[in-house]
Amino acid sequence: MENNPHLKHTPLHALHLSLGARMVPFAGYDMPVQYPDGVMKEHQHTRVAAGLFDVSHMGQVIVRPKSGKIEDAALALEKLVPVDVLGLGEGRQRYAIFTNAEGGILDDLMIANRGDHLFLVVNAACKDADFEHLKKGLADTCEVTMLDDRALIALQGPHAEAVLGELWADVSAMRFMDVAEADLHDVACIISRSGYTGEDGFEISIPVASAVDVTQRLLEHPDVKPIGLGARDSLRLEAGLCLYGNDIDTTTTPVEGAIEWAMQKARRAGGAREGGFPGADRILGQLADGASRRRVGLKPEGRAPVRGGANLFADAEGKTPVGQVTSGGFGPSVDGPVAMGYVDAGYTENGTTLFAEVRGKYLPVAVAALPFVKQTYKR
Amino acid sequence: MLKFTEEHEWLKIEAGVATVGITEHAAGQLGDLVFVELPETGSTFSKGDSAATVESVKAASDVYCPLDGEIVEVNQAIVDDPSLVNSDPQGAAWFFKLKLANPSDADALLEEAAYKELVA
Numbered sequence: 192m193e194n195n196p197h198l199k200h201t202p203l204h205a206l207h208l209s210l211g212a213r214m215v216p217f218a219g220y221d222m223p224v225q226y227p228d229g230v231m232k233e234h235q236h237t238r239v240a241a242g243l244f245d246v247s248h249m250g251q252v253i254v255r256p257k258s259g260k261i262e263d264a265a266l267a268l269e270k271l272v273p274v275d276v277l278g279l280g281e282g283r284q285r286y287a288i289f290t291n292a293e294g295g296i297l298d299d300l301m302i303a304n305r306g307d308h309l310f311l312v313v314n315a316a317c318k319d320a321d322f323e324h325l326k327k328g329l330a331d332t333c334e335v336t337m338l339d340d341r342a343l344i345a346l347q348g349p350h351a352e353a354v355l356g357e358l359w360a361d362v363s364a365m366r367f368m369d370v371a372e373a374d375l376h377d378v379a380c381i382i383s384r385s386g387y388t389g390e391d392g393f394e395i396s397i398p399v400a401s402a403v404d405v406t407q408r409l410l411e412h413p414d415v416k417p418i419g420l421g422a423r424d425s426l427r428l429e430a431g432l433c434l435y436g437n438d439i440d441t442t443t444t445p446v447e448g449a450i451e452w453a454m455q456k457a458r459r460a461g462g463a464r465e466g467g468f469p470g471a472d473r474i475l476g477q478l479a480d481g482a483s484r485r486r487v488g489l490k491p492e493g494r495a496p497v498r499g500g501a502n503l504f505a506d507a508e509g510k511t512p513v514g515q516v517t518s519g520g521f522g523p524s525v526d527g528p529v530a531m532g533y534v535d536a537g538y539t540e541n542g543t544t545l546f547a548e549v550r551g552k553y554l555p556v557a558v559a560a561l562p563f564v565k566q567t568y569k570r
Numbered sequence: 571m572l573k574f575t576e577e578h579e580w581l582k583i584e585a586g587v588a589t590v591g592i593t594e595h596a597a598g599q600l601g602d603l604v605f606v607e608l609p610e611t612g613s614t615f616s617k618g619d620s621a622a623t624v625e626s627v628k629a630a631s632d633v634y635c636p637l638d639g640e641i642v643e644v645n646q647a648i649v650d651d652p653s654l655v656n657s658d659p660q661g662a663a664w665f666f667k668l669k670l671a672n673p674s675d676a677d678a679l680l681e682e683a684a685y686k687e688l689v690a
Contacts, residue, residue: 230627231602421601421628495605496625521604521627528605550607550623 201247202342202402218315220248223419230421234523241348242418250318251338252311267332273468275455294470295441303370342402347392350414367568389430429522431561438517446477449486488561489530496528497547574685595689597659601626603652608644638671
């Protein structure tokens with residue numbers, strides 16, 4: 192196991208090593224890609240019991256209104272995201288994206304209303320840029336703070352509620368995308384009912400000093416196993432969820448990326464606070480007229496995985512290019528290859544047969560509805 | 571005669587024909603395999619050419635031809651059940667049989683002890 196001195200460690204790094212994890216560099220961190228069970232078993236365990244993920248590399252950011260009024264922070268943040276933040280109730284969380292002037296996506300994130308402040312979780316690779324972006328955009332009205340004294344773990348799967356319920360009885364009152372504060376083993380944690388697997392589950396923000404202790408105690412539960420980045424990727428791919436940098440980036444708009452569901456009515460044409468975010472002209476234009484390309488699910492017809500970067504064609508000879516795969520691999524729960532990618536308008540209908548170029552061959556893939564597995568969120 | 575390559579293949583050579591597979595070390599590093607693509611019988615490869623592909627949940631990897639030769643048989647069992655490569659990489663999960671163009675080239679490959687040292 193190489194020890195790269197340039198890589199950062201999460202507060203759980205030593206715990207991963209003690210659990211026998213295979214570590215890889217990811218977004219500047221030395222992270223567990225898998226544990227001795229391996230990607231396949233970790234994936235399946237998460238779908239039938241509960242998986243525990245270290246996501247402490249992600250950025251946790253507090254946006255606090257100088258006026259003391261949460262509405263002021265919400266309205267300020269709405270200048271950076273095409274999302275209804277003002278309408279987000281206390282104790283609720285919402286998916287959002289930072290857009291740029293061209294309507295591209297700078298990052299995707301979660302925004303929670305914590306009563307007197309907003310709590311944001313952003314991607315690890317983008318967190319420094321996001322922090323600068325927030326400070327620049329909100330300097331007049333808000334204090335923006337990156338929390339470096341908290342770990343973040345995710346507990347995902349059908350047994351997650353029961354496991355957490357042994358520590359905190361009120362957990363069953365939470366709905367999907369609720370956020371609450373709770374003491375786990377006398378440690379004050381912030382818990383959201385959300386995740387990145389398609390399963391019911393929770394993300395838990397823990398003070399660094401207690402992170403190893405709380406995590407170890409959760410891992411002592413017979414239903415809980417540690418899960419690495421390998422299974423995290425196959426789980427989110429089956430769930431049809433975007434990976435920033437692969438499936439959405441600065442060159443894709445929310446409409447092209449098929450995540451315009453994240454834009455509530457208030458920010459759309461005719462809404463109470465229509466537009467007013469970077470790239471609004473382009474994005475609202477695409478909402479009205481459609482985009483020239485669209486992210487879709489892709490189900491390879493054979494057993495061969497079709498990976499990100501594979502070119503897509505309308506014909507089996509590779510003459511008419513129509514798009515590209517952005518994420519692809521093997522779905523252990525689907526028991527077959529699964530992928531997603533961008534295709535030109537006109538090829539987006541479910542059931543359309545396209546051909547993916549893999550090692551010089553053109554393999555048939557069908558445009559398919561996302562997700563590939565049934566989401567089990569407790570709404 | 572049992573030989574190994576630095577690219578983590580093993581070769582069992584009998585009468586100028588090498589049965590080729592990947593080592594236990596390689597199978598462990600790759601993780602759970604979900605797809606195997608084998609060459610066509612009758613095709614010829616030079617040493618170092620990509621002759622087969624194995625895919626785990628996460629990634630695709632090449633299996634290189636260890637010596638010059640012609641494919642005379644492939645193991646359909648690992649195409650039908652790629653997990654065999656994880657469970658019995660140096661036994662039932664051989665990949666292909668290669669009729670060596672120059673059987674004496676095998677002398678330059680690694681002995682088992684040298685390979686074990688390499689992956690230790």
